[in-house]
Amino acid sequence: MQLIPSPISATLDFAAPGVSHGFLRLPYSRDDAAWGSIMIPITVVNNGEGPTALLTGANHGDEYEGPIALFDLAATIRAEDVTGRIIIVPAMNYPAFGAGTRTSPLDRGNLNRSFPGRPDGTVTQKIADYFQRVLLPMADVVLDFHSGGKTLDFLPYCAGHILSDKRQEAAAFDLVRAFGAPWSVKMLEIDAVGMYDTAAEEMGKVFVTTELGGGGTSSARTAGIAKRGLRNLLIAAGVMKGGVQAQPTQWLDMPDADCFTFAEDGGLIEFLADLGDVLEKGQPVARIFPVMRTGLAPVTVHAGRSGLMMARHFPGIVKPGDCVAVIGVEVEE
Template sequence: MSDAPHLTFDLDMPGVSRGHLVVPGGADHGELLLPVFSLNKGEGPRLLVTGGNHGDELEGPIVARRLIEWLPGAQMCGRVIVVPVLNPLALEAWSRNTPLDGLNLNRVFPGRANGSITHRIADAVSRVLLPMADTVFDLHSFGPKWDCLPAATTHPIADPDLMARTVRMAEAFKLPLTLVWPHNDTAGMFDITAQNQGKVFVCSEFGGGTVGADNLAIYEAGVRNALIALGLVEGKADYPIFRHQSFAQTLETRLSDELKSPAPGIFEPRCSVLDEVKQGDLIGILHSMNSLSAESIDIRAPETSIVLAIASGAHVDANKVVAYVARPLKI
């Protein structure tokens, strides 16, 4: 095992700095260098922006690179650290998980210094970068197989003050959706590690499917809105237009709102994101691949709700999520 994780430059240096976060090598992979951008303008908010946590979600790295382009001419105070790609090995393979060890980076935080490469990436980020920030924006998307509302999300947080501050920060993105989203597998998630340290952490889910110019403009506007709310840049926030309409709601979802395929087959979506559905409305149909005589299976809304994400038409295994629904948040 090589030296401890470290930066190749001093974050406290005024102005723009560029360098790398050094992830130490191990038996499975040599030393890994993650490009890091920093703009330090003295007193003020301390923000960490990361992308590429999952290698098949390309919107985050693209928006992070756009941010680096215009931030030097716009930032007024504070410090912003940008890491466009947290997991370059997964990105190169266009994979959610790291190919070398098969691990999901967003399930191994805070990582281990003596673990496999995914654990060592998480350890380097947790030990070197996370202490430098008060607020974290982790830029995700639903990936290529989903249609999803652009959303700023958080999980339920036990501390009511941190929960309120986090929801307000998420709403400041002014994306079409602000979502409080419980997970049943939160162990090892980046946001849990940050929230345990009292930091405001917003995970943006920048849509899904095709990575196109129109959607990227919405995602970039959302990040800029959040920077304005933090006081890092000047300007007037705006609600981006999504699919020819201005839409902004704060919703919550439950584990029961994960609509799953009861059997393997081809999923056919029968509604779109933003659709309002009532109990029993058709969300999609599952078609058997093994028999033309077998009846297709309807997947229906459990109650009155809004469709926030739906899978593209594709083969799915049994018990795989094919749609998410949600309803207005009540605090």
């Protein structure tokens, strides 16, 4: 079967020396532009011999620390600071980023569940396909910034995944350590099918991610963590010159699915614990009040395991099946 080429084209040369700014141009015919395009900003920096780092933000469009750190890096980076190649895509799901939504407003596609993508599919599938077939194969190290978006709030952490390849896992945890977020997580994914993370790791790439705050906004603190951690990671990966600014971090483990607590009822949520609180297994985490009428007793949601509350549902209304809380276990490095 003949491989269908990607419809996306880059307006820059990935091998050109120095700093290059351009776009990934995806043709998109729409009502207001018959021959229109989606223009995804990209910066490529080449200088000398060294590994390639692929840096991405706004995989989900309502998460902002990553785009802040990456637009800032693209505006300030100098070629002489680089020892290899850096590919910067501050808003990989650009349609979602422009709309401030988790998924694309064009096809409701969740980019982080769309890999390996399709060159003849929806807009989101075409973006995934380009990363799968063009950008990821170039990379040695991949950093994909995430935050809680509009529906979750997190303790600010950097994470690597628990992998069967322990050398690949160890390399990722080394970069997590260098990033220097207040918390560092050995992450267990419960929904890994179609993820950018999975695509990168199956290619043998060293993959690191973050969760930095949430609520569909950012703060000076979380943006600062993103910018400092980005620089530290690039230096530790051998892609940027300088010294790592070491920061204290507390490691958390996610040993099993009991870390995740889900709502079985919908309604108004009252949290009984806050981020960073230590919980015992079975301890009440939240109450959910039915809102169809008054006089009904709330339903209590309990912790599935003992540990530290590292994430929580953000809006005040929950639906059945929503993740209410995530509990991690504090561990020594």
